[in-house]
Amino acid sequence: MLRNRQNETRWIGVGLAILLSLSLFACTQPQVSPLLETPLSSPEEIPTESLERVVALTSLSADILQRLDASKLVGIPGSSLLEKDPRFADITPVSQGQTAPSLEKIIALKPDLVIGATGFHDQIAARLTELNIETYTESS
Numbered sequence: 579m580l581r582n583r584q585n586e587t588r589w590i591g592v593g594l595a596i597l598l599s600l601s602l603f604a605c606t607q608p609q610v611s612p613l614l615e616t617p618l619s620s621p622e623e624i625p626t627e628s629l630e631r632v633v634a635l636t637s638l639s640a641d642i643l644q645r646l647d648a649s650k651l652v653g654i655p656g657s658s659l660l661e662k663d664p665r666f667a668d669i670t671p672v673s674q675g676q677t678a679p680s681l682e683k684i685i686a687l688k689p690d691l692v693i694g695a696t697g698f699h700d701q702i703a704a705r706l707t708e709l710n711i712e713t714y715t716e717s718s
Contacts, residue, residue: 633672633687635679635694635702639716640666643693653687655679681705 633653634640640654644665654660656671670687673679679702684692692706696717703713 629690631687631689631691633684633689633692635672635692635699639693639695640669652689653684653692678702685709685711 630650631652632643632650634643634651635655637655637657637659640651640657640660643651648665651669653672654666654669656674656677658675660666660671670683672683672687679694679699681702684702684706689711691712691714692703694703694713694715696715699715703715706713
């Protein structure tokens, strides 16, 4: 009987130790790594003159630019989302559906800046950069 009692006490002790460990683990906060503050662009990349003509190659950038200053947006992607939106009715589409943007249409608009998405618009951005047209691509 004494042996059973010791065995029972041992298991209760083990159970309490496990329960205490779990409760301590649950109460600790996860270690949070500090955010790295990296600038989006270096000072020499930021245009000092005012941008007057901007071409957006994504629906999201077109929408944001339209909300910021619709008068500066001169080219948009040929997205069905934008085609149905009356805010973009008078803005020139530079692509159609899933096709790549037309380099000729973009150049004809004489943009100060062309905004696209990394991975989707890398080739067109490289070509525009060769032609001394400012480009900015952002990963989503």
